[in-house]
Amino acid sequence: MVLLQIRNLYSGYGKIRVLFNVNIDVSEGSITAIIGPNGAGKTTLLNSIYGLADIYSGEIIFNGSNIAGLKPHQISLLGIGYVPQVNNIFSSLSVYENLRLAAVGLPKSQFLKRVDDVLETFPKLKELINRKAGTLSGGERRMLAIALALMKNPKLLLLDEVTTDLAPIMVKRVLEKVVELRKKGITILIVEQYAHRALEIADRVYLLASGEIRFAGEPKELLQKKELLELYLGIQSL
Numbered sequence: 001m002v003l004l005q006i007r008n009l010y011s012g013y014g015k016i017r018v019l020f021n022v023n024i025d026v027s028e029g030s031i032t033a034i035i036g037p038n039g040a041g042k043t044t045l046l047n048s049i050y051g052l053a054d055i056y057s058g059e060i061i062f063n064g065s066n067i068a069g070l071k072p073h074q075i076s077l078l079g080i081g082y083v084p085q086v087n088n089i090f091s092s093l094s095v096y097e098n099l100r101l102a103a104v105g106l107p108k109s110q111f112l113k114r115v116d117d118v119l120e121t122f123p124k125l126k127e128l129i130n131r132k133a134g135t136l137s138g139g140e141r142r143m144l145a146i147a148l149a150l151m152k153n154p155k156l157l158l159l160d161e162v163t164t165d166l167a168p169i170m171v172k173r174v175l176e177k178v179v180e181l182r183k184k185g186i187t188i189l190i191v192e193q194y195a196h197r198a199l200e201i202a203d204r205v206y207l208l209a210s211g212e213i214r215f216a217g218e219p220k221e222l223l224q225k226k227e228l229l230e231l232y233l234g235i236q237s238l
C-alpha cells in the first residue's frame with residue numbers, strides 16, 4: 001500500500017518557487033530516500049508535507065486524504081512526525097522534560113507507555129534521562145530529536161539530514177536506528193546530503209535537482225546511472 005502520494009506538487013515560500021511538478025510515492029513500511037545537491041529543494045519537500053511551505057498546486061495524499069494546506073499540528077495528529085535539520089530540543093531542560101513536552105496533551109498513563117517504547121528503541125537515552133539536553137553529544141542529541149518525534153507515535157517519519165556533522169561511528173548508529181524503526185513498522189522518508197549512506201538503507205530513491213525529480217527508482221538502478229551521479233552529486237562512483 002502507498003502511504004504517501006505526492007502528485008504534481010508545486011511549492012515554495014511566497015514568491016520563491018522551489019518545487020516543480022514533483023511526484024513521489026512512499027510505500028507503507030519502506031525507507032524512501034531523497035538525495036540531491038545543496039539547494040535542490042529537499043528540505044522544502046519535507047516542509048511541504050508537514051505544512052511548513054506554501055503549496056501552489058498539486059496534492060499530498062496521506063493515508064487516503066489530501067493533507068496539502070493543513071497546519072503542522074493537524075498533520076502531526078494524522079500520524080506524521082518530523083525531525084527537522086535544526087532540531088527543536090530545549091537545551092536547558094532534561095531529556096525526560098523534553099520527552100514530556102513532545103507528548104503534551106497525552107494522558108500520563110499513555111505518556112509513560114510511549115516513553116517506555118521510545119526508550120526501548122534508544123536505551124542510551126534511558127541512562128541520560130535526567131541530564132540537561134544541552135550537555136548531550138551531537139549523536140545523542142540527534143537520537144533525542146528522533147525520540148521526540150516518536151513520542152507522537154507517527155506512521156510516517158520525515159528525517160532531514162539526521163547524520164550531518166556526526167562522526168562516522170555515530171552516523172552508522174543513527175542509520176541502524178532508522179532501519180530498526182522500519183522493522184517496527186514505521187515508514188521513513190529520509191533526506192540525506194551524503195547519497196551513499198541513504199542508498200545503503202533505502203528501498204527507493206528520488207534524486208531531486210533544481211526543484212525537479214531527475215530519477216526515481218531503486219538504489220541499485222541509480223548506481224548504474226554514472227552520468228546522473230556525476231552531474232548532480234559530483235561523484236564518479238559510489
Ligand SMILES: Nc1ncnc2c1ncn2[C@@H]1O[C@H](COP(=O)(O)OP(=O)(O)OP(=O)(O)O)[C@@H](O)[C@H]1O
Pocket residue numbers: 013016018036037038039040041042043044045193
Ligand atoms: N524559509 C525559506 N524562505 C525562503 N526561501 C527558502 C526558505 N527555505 C529555503 N529556501 C530556498 O529554497 C531553496 C531550496 O532550499 P532547500 O533548503 O529546500 O534545499 P535543500 O535541497 O534542502 O538544500 P540543503 O542541502 O542545502 O539543505 C533554496 O534556494 C533556499 O534558499
